[in-house]
Amino acid sequence: MATKHDLILNHIESLPVGERISVRRIAKDLSVSEGTAYRAIKDAETIGLVSTIQRVGTIRIERKLKKNIEKLTFGEVVRIIEGDVLGGSEGLDKSLNKFVIGAMTESAMERYITPGSLMIVGNREGVQKLALTEGAAVLITGGFETTDEISQLADELALPVLRTTYDTFTVATMINRALSDQLIKKDIMLVSDIYVPLDKAIYLHGSDCVKEFQRLSEETRHSRFPVVNRNQRLIGIVTAKDIIGKNDHQLIEKIMTKDPIYVKRTMSVASVSHQMIWDGLEVMPVVEDDLTLSGIVSRQDVMKAMQMVQRQPQIADTISDQIAGEVITVEDEQEGKQNEDYSYHFVVTPQMVNSVGTISFGVLSEIISNVAQRTMVANQRRNILIEQINLHYLRLIQLESDLEIRPRVLEIGRRSAKLDIEVFLENTIVAKALVVCQVMERA
Structure with missing residues (x-):
């Protein structure tokens, strides 16, 4: 049975393009509260059914x-x-x-x-x-x-x-x-670009038993499935660990993990990747605002998407791209050095300084972040997500300073790494950073 929220969305979608929409009118026509009407209209705006324009109001638009x-x-x-x-x-x-x-x-x-x-x-x-x-x-x-x-x-x-x-x-x-x-x-790649929709996703009902989990696991080679109730709302996650020692006829709803971590289609793939790596999750359910299951997203799909995004050319430059474009890689060819030893140069331009003519702290942080990513790709062939940067400004860095950035990998594990990055001006250290990052699959 459709909820009031769904009925309002269906009603809005049936309206002609250009029709004006108001909370009061929707509430009156469909006999719902104004609060329910307002939430549905905001959701309709999110999915592209309506648009709110200043001095015009909310109107039905072509999706x-x-x-x-x-x-x-x-x-x-x-x-x-x-x-x-x-x-x-x-x-x-x-x-x-x-x-x-x-x-x-x-x-x-x-x-x-x-x-x-x-x-x-x-x-x-x-x-x-x-x-x-x-x-x-x-x-x-x-x-x-x-x-x-x-x-x-x-x-x-x-x-x-x-x-x-x-x-x-x-x-x-x-x-x-x-x-x-x-x-x-x-x-910017969103979950909606890569997730497996409900009609192709594998999931279980709370009324299913352990035997059904085993059958699906053998067929799909997956060890983790979302669990829904009879209204298709997410109620839990069941994993291979949950069924160890359980009877084949034990109900899934009795052994599943309740209140699971989930994502929505409008979330960025980068944010989902961060959570999946950190928590070691293989699969995450994708839900609507009312927790109705709309599909699943796998860690493998997220990793492929993140690597593809980092390799593809940008159509338009962000501020981050503009800063990164000024960081020049210099291979160290001194005797006794390996090919993987690199340093980086950056010249401070007028756009990169603050009101007193020294390099902006945000710009310096972005330089450090970019150097860390390049270093990991060059030395370890790994893509990373920055988790934390501890940046220390030792001396003021003036306009038109020609900086040399020297990175060093301190430690690297299966899921995380630490780098020490030093910034020099005329062979004098002017800034130092410790970077902690999450490590993705090998490129």
Whole structure:
């Protein structure tokens, strides 16, 4: 039987795109409390059924697949520019392909306007009308109004006319930044990208017996299974260790481990990897907010995903990528040294300093982290997750300092490692760090 939460989500999904949604209306139409309606609407926003836009409200949008996350919608543009909608609100869920700045004559700009683009313009009504008729949305800068004719045309064509108080240059910069941010988000791998969905997952019911566990274990070679009740909600985990010495007809719910560790589809693979390595978990259940089992994720799949992410090129640079790009590897070719002995150089640029002109503590921490990862890959062919960095600033590091970073592996085990990393300036030590990390599978 579907819960009230599920009924509300199904109701929202049945609404036409562009329909406005309110907590009070949902509560009244479906005879539920406003608290239940609010939680369901927030969940609908998380899974992409609705979008809440400032000065517009919550509206039903077309559900977007993750593969299109690099595309900004016009509704998201409204939020980014802190603007409002003057017409064509039904088209807010459409994607922005490119933006055009209306700084030329109407006849000259016709060739640049394409369907799905966004015309950024001031109070030039002719350009606004031209853009709409050519299939483009309109963004009016400077806080100017538009005419009733333009608003009506926007409603008819379902193409948004937006307004912001920012100038054209600022708006273009904000949209460019948002596009870059979306590309970075696209690169972050989530559990939803790698988990085994429920229809392919192996699990047990609390009413099953030990004999059923043994049968599944022999078939799959797995030694750990999630346990659900008759409503498909997660109630425990049963492992090979739990069934030792138990009768074949013993119920699983009597011997399972209750309140197991679980993950959700929206969690990053990196965070799940951290927990699986640290706790030595082979399999983790993936659940919905109400603990309904939606699938499983295995340690093997997580490790493969993490290694693939570290090898693939970045589409857009994060701050971490920008810092890492400045760290140069220098192989030590002195007599008696092995090929695995490396040092690293880093020049402190103006973007990397704080208000008094010395290297930012966060930047130095990122350098240490990057050097630790490179060292483990070069020497041990291992990928790592940083667990802890104890960083000591011994002397101030000024702008344009040419730093040499010398790492040394202190100890390495099956699941963890420690590194000592020293930072030198003109052969004088200026910083020192002890790095504790978790070790992943061999690359």
